[in-house]
Amino acid sequence: MTGKESTLSHYLKSPTLIVIVFVVLGILIARILGMSTLDTLMTIMYFMGIALSLNIIMGFAGYVSFGHAVFLGLGGYAYVLLVYFVKPLAQLQNMGFGLGAFLVAVLAGLFAAVIAASVGAAVLRLRGAFFAIATIGLDFTALYLMKAIVPELNPEQFFGAQIILPADKIVEKDVVFNAMFLTLIILLAVNYYIRKSPFGVGLTAIKEDEDAAEVLGVPTTMFKIIAFTLAGFFAGMVGALFSLNGGGVDETLFNLGHSIDMIVMIVIGGLGTVLGPVVGSLIYFELYDLLLVHYPGVNLIILGIIVAIVVLFFPEGLIGLLRKYKVKGVRLRDLLE
Amino acid sequence: MDVSILAINLVNGFLWGIILGFAAVGLTLLWGVMKVVNLAQGEAILMGSYVAIVLFSQYGISPLIGGLVALLVGLAAGFLIYWALLHKLVGKVEKITLKIEMSTLLAMFALSIALLNFYYYIFGSEPRGFGLWSIGLPFIRVLGTTIRTNILLADALALISVTIVYLFLDRTILGKSIRAVMQDAQAASLVGINPVKIKLLTTVLGIGLTVFSGFMVLLFEASVTPEIAYKYAPLGFVVVVLGGLGSVVGSLVAGIIIGIIYGLSKVVVSIFNPRISDPVALSTAFIVLILILLFKPEGIFGRKR
Amino acid sequence: MEDILVVENVTKRFGGLVANSKVTFSMKRGEILGLIGPNGAGKTTLFNVITGVYKPDEGRVIFKGEDITGKPPHVITRKGIAKTHQIVKPFNDMTVLENAMVGALFGKRAHQITIGEAKEIAYQSLELVGLAEKAEEFAVKLTLRQKKMLELARALSAEPELLLLDEVLAGLNPKEVEEALEIIKKVKEERDLSIIMIEHVMHAVMNIADRIVVLHFGWKIAEGTPEEVANNPEVITAYLGDPRYALRFVRRKGGEGDGSS
Ligand SMILES: Nc1ncnc2c1ncn2[C@@H]1O[C@H](COP(=O)(O)OP(=O)(O)OP(=O)(O)O)[C@@H](O)[C@H]1O
Ligand SMILES: [Mg+2]
Numbered sequence: 001m002t003g004k005e006s007t008l009s010h011y012l013k014s015p016t017l018i019v020i021v022f023v024v025l026g027i028l029i030a031r032i033l034g035m036s037t038l039d040t041l042m043t044i045m046y047f048m049g050i051a052l053s054l055n056i057i058m059g060f061a062g063y064v065s066f067g068h069a070v071f072l073g074l075g076g077y078a079y080v081l082l083v084y085f086v087k088p089l090a091q092l093q094n095m096g097f098g099l100g101a102f103l104v105a106v107l108a109g110l111f112a113a114v115i116a117a118s119v120g121a122a123v124l125r126l127r128g129a130f131f132a133i134a135t136i137g138l139d140f141t142a143l144y145l146m147k148a149i150v151p152e153l154n155p156e157q158f159f160g161a162q163i164i165l166p167a168d169k170i171v172e173k174d175v176v177f178n179a180m181f182l183t184l185i186i187l188l189a190v191n192y193y194i195r196k197s198p199f200g201v202g203l204t205a206i207k208e209d210e211d212a213a214e215v216l217g218v219p220t221t222m223f224k225i226i227a228f229t230l231a232g233f234f235a236g237m238v239g240a241l242f243s244l245n246g247g248g249v250d251e252t253l254f255n256l257g258h259s260i261d262m263i264v265m266i267v268i269g270g271l272g273t274v275l276g277p278v279v280g281s282l283i284y285f286e287l288y289d290l291l292l293v294h295y296p297g298v299n300l301i302i303l304g305i306i307v308a309i310v311v312l313f314f315p316e317g318l319i320g321l322l323r324k325y326k327v328k329g330v331r332l333r334d335l336l337e
Numbered sequence: 338m339d340v341s342i343l344a345i346n347l348v349n350g351f352l353w354g355i356i357l358g359f360a361a362v363g364l365t366l367l368w369g370v371m372k373v374v375n376l377a378q379g380e381a382i383l384m385g386s387y388v389a390i391v392l393f394s395q396y397g398i399s400p401l402i403g404g405l406v407a408l409l410v411g412l413a414a415g416f417l418i419y420w421a422l423l424h425k426l427v428g429k430v431e432k433i434t435l436k437i438e439m440s441t442l443l444a445m446f447a448l449s450i451a452l453l454n455f456y457y458y459i460f461g462s463e464p465r466g467f468g469l470w471s472i473g474l475p476f477i478r479v480l481g482t483t484i485r486t487n488i489l490l491a492d493a494l495a496l497i498s499v500t501i502v503y504l505f506l507d508r509t510i511l512g513k514s515i516r517a518v519m520q521d522a523q524a525a526s527l528v529g530i531n532p533v534k535i536k537l538l539t540t541v542l543g544i545g546l547t548v549f550s551g552f553m554v555l556l557f558e559a560s561v562t563p564e565i566a567y568k569y570a571p572l573g574f575v576v577v578v579l580g581g582l583g584s585v586v587g588s589l590v591a592g593i594i595i596g597i598i599y600g601l602s603k604v605v606v607s608i609f610n611p612r613i614s615d616p617v618a619l620s621t622a623f624i625v626l627i628l629i630l631l632f633k634p635e636g637i638f639g640r641k642r
Numbered sequence: 643m644e645d646i647l648v649v650e651n652v653t654k655r656f657g658g659l660v661a662n663s664k665v666t667f668s669m670k671r672g673e674i675l676g677l678i679g680p681n682g683a684g685k686t687t688l689f690n691v692i693t694g695v696y697k698p699d700e701g702r703v704i705f706k707g708e709d710i711t712g713k714p715p716h717v718i719t720r721k722g723i724a725k726t727h728q729i730v731k732p733f734n735d736m737t738v739l740e741n742a743m744v745g746a747l748f749g750k751r752a753h754q755i756t757i758g759e760a761k762e763i764a765y766q767s768l769e770l771v772g773l774a775e776k777a778e779e780f781a782v783k784l785t786l787r788q789k790k791m792l793e794l795a796r797a798l799s800a801e802p803e804l805l806l807l808d809e810v811l812a813g814l815n816p817k818e819v820e821e822a823l824e825i826i827k828k829v830k831e832e833r834d835l836s837i838i839m840i841e842h843v844m845h846a847v848m849n850i851a852d853r854i855v856v857l858h859f860g861w862k863i864a865e866g867t868p869e870e871v872a873n874n875p876e877v878i879t880a881y882l883g884d885p886r887y888a889l890r891f892v893r894r895k896g897g898e899g900d901g902s903s
Contacts, residue, residue: 217748304451
């Protein structure tokens with residue numbers, strides 16, 4: 001076997017991995033030393049999580065989904081309904097320093113993934129704007145159906161589509177932190193693996209020219225469905241833990257606004273890389289805060305303008321921009337992935 | 338079941354559908370001619386509503402003149418949007434690839450973030466409208482239901498506008514060249530149609546009409562909040578896809594169909610559970626969208642491409 | 643020798659237009675088959691039917707004894723058929739090497755090779771077609787000629803048994819045509835390939851092909867050795883119907899005559 005150098009030293013040479021490890025350790029250290037509030041760290045992880053989940057289908061395969069929040073919502077509702085109605089799962093949540101909550105979130109993610117796989121088989125036949133719009137349609141359909149169904153499940157307790165978990169069915173926030181942290185690490189690993197694998201090469205080929213990719217042997221339909229399902233699964237998990245953290249769920253989890261967050265982070269950071277969404281979500285988090293503090297009220301207007309500038313002048317995002325340059329004769333393209 | 342409830346909902350669905358259809362005419366032109374999917378559709382509609390509202394409430398200018406000003410503002414906005422956003426992305430290219438399509442999508446999306454939040458900043462989330470002016474309008478009785486004059490006025494204006502747009506595209510040289518570019522941009526540029534001019538014109542017209550439709554939406558709804566962007570934009574996509582990209586008549590007919598489907602499913606659902614009739618009716622519209630996309634992506638009036 | 647490919651009675655319609663009508667031919671392993679015919683004759687369509695891009699309305703395609711009609715393109719590619727596009731379709735924002743790697747990773751040995759191995763295979767293909775020094779450039783930066791060669795390199799990286807070349811020589815100057823022909827001959831020998839090539843550069847195809855199939859308005863109007871085909875009155879009429887090529891064809895035919903005597 002040639003060219004297979006899976007040694008530790010090889011990985012240590014990868015700045016991408018170093019950045020990822022740095023970010024992950026950063027979150028952990030900030031948590032242990034209490035440098036940031038739990039809420040701040042949860043928000044960062046949540047941002048990073050949704051961006052990395054959408055990245056699998058939008059960044060790698062080029063399918064821009066404007067309705068990705070649908071999986072956030074489905075995961076959130078699945079989680080809350082599971083612990084609300086299934087007693088053993090409510091108890092499981094509390095076990096193992098967050099491992100229990102993580103497992104229930106996996107179930108919720110699986111629910112989102114099943115929906116993603118089945119609708120994906122259909123909507124992934126559409127391309128470009130048609131796909132983007134079909135996913136918006138999905139999101140709204142799920143939103144309205146949730147509004148219709150949820151009140152019926154427990155008419156005494158649920159008002160509208162809102163479900164508030166009673167105190168005995170939620171867990172401590174630092175337990176949620178652990179579960180989210182674990183999810184994020186897996187999500188990063190999955191993104192990194194995709195980037196490095198034949199699967200990722202195939203997805204990139206699909207992004208560049210789907211017909212040519214198919215003729216060159218890429219099983220385009222299957223790859224797209226797998227990518228979409230993975231993206232749905234992880235969005236579902238993040239939505240689940242986000243809801244648990246908030247002590248319940250309501251229909252705002254389906255808001256187009258969440259899809260907007262994800263897309264903006266990926267666009268700012270750079271499509272098709274692992275670092276893009278990571279860096280993009282950190283920038284977005286800071287930017288969001290900064291604008292909110294200094295320009296309250298008009299903060300989102302400025303954000304829109306910034307996004308427009310990025311789309312027009314830096315369409316590859318920050319990482320994409322850096323990848324064009326060389327430092328001391330070394331092409332950053334080979335280092336930043 | 339009470340027949341009159343059915344009748345009321347059908348009539349209302351029909352009347353609303355005309356507005357829905359007209360509001361999507363600009364969207365269908367932009368999409369059909371230059372593959373620009375206006376994700377700021379809802380915000381463009383709101384622009385027209387708010388222009389008329391400001392003129393009326395701040396300066397006491399009659400809503401009807403306000404509507405005309407809204408059209409002018411819309412045309413100007415189209416001009417700005419073309420030169421600020423679209424020209425760089427689609428101006429010079431001959432064939433609009435999927436990638437370019439996605440960047441225009443994202444650019445319009447950035448615009449929608451900025452505009453929507455601008456509205457929230459200026460107008461807040463409370464409903465705004467013509468207040469007493471529209472309440473003062475008389476009622477008309479049709480088929481045992483009462484219909485407010487503002488609704489009829491909105492529909493009449495929408496129908497007249499659609500007719501004018503249709504005639505413009507069908508009869509004038511400029512309109513014909515827009516349609517030529519829609520059918521085959523490359524061939525059109527070979528026979529000497531300046532594609533940049535056509536793209537500019539299409540953007541001005543497309544955005545202008547959408548903004549103008551915001552005035553009709555306001556007349557129809559009596560008041561608006563920024564929230565309505567979330568209703569009219571997605572439904573606009575449904576209408577365009579159903580009507581066929583670039584088809585003005587298709588857009589109107591599809592609008593009416595969606596309006597009626599909305600009315601019907603509301604009636605059907607309310608038999609079982611009146612509380613959820615609104616959400617289910619809306620999701621029906623989106624299920625229709627996904628089904629058309631999958632099985633008849635060229636729409637009912639579109640050509641296969 | 644066994645037939646590597648059999649095309650049986652293939653008919654493909656686009657609405658009212660019949661792009662292929664009852665096309666039937668077969669080819670032996672190791673053969674180079676020329677596929678010629680005026681513009682719009684249905685040559686590219688036939689390639690698309692063979693590679694599964696289009697499902698034929700009637701007829702069958704048999705590859706190495708197996709019926710592959712209507713199988714999806716990626717499955718057919720894996721069975722060992724690779725194709726270049728007449729209208730080049732490079733993956734623009736990937737490097738030249740990455741482009742060729744896609745061919746290797748999803749070709750004949752899909753799922754059996756690592757990224758590292760794919761890189762090696764891809765690099766070898768690039769060397770063969772003379773694109774090795776462009777390996778790290780983005781495909782979008784290549785000239786049309788280089789993009790055509792990239793199409794060839796991508797197809798070769800798939801390690802096919804049957805290679806379908808759709809006008810890879812079009813737009814090349816005479817010297818480049820000669821070079822490209824040398825490359826094609828070389829890979830054929832090295833890799834024991836069977837090749838079908840669509841070509842308008844008549845002397846080239848006459849020179850390199852063992853046999854030629856002629857399509858006209860979707861129908862196969864002739865088949866045989868280059869000489870037989872060149873002297874077939876029906877073929878000459880078909881090309882005379884398309885004056886642009888008639889001239890070229892007649893001129894080249896004279897040239898061929900000189901060469902063979
Ligand atoms: N996808 C399609 N839809 C409709 N018609 C098509 C399609 N593909 C090809 N055709 C038509 O089928 C006929 C055969 O086309 P084809 O591309 O196979 O010709 P060709 O022999 O490769 O020509 P050329 O030498 O110009 O490449 C033409 O009339 C063409 O317009
Ligand atoms: Mg051809």
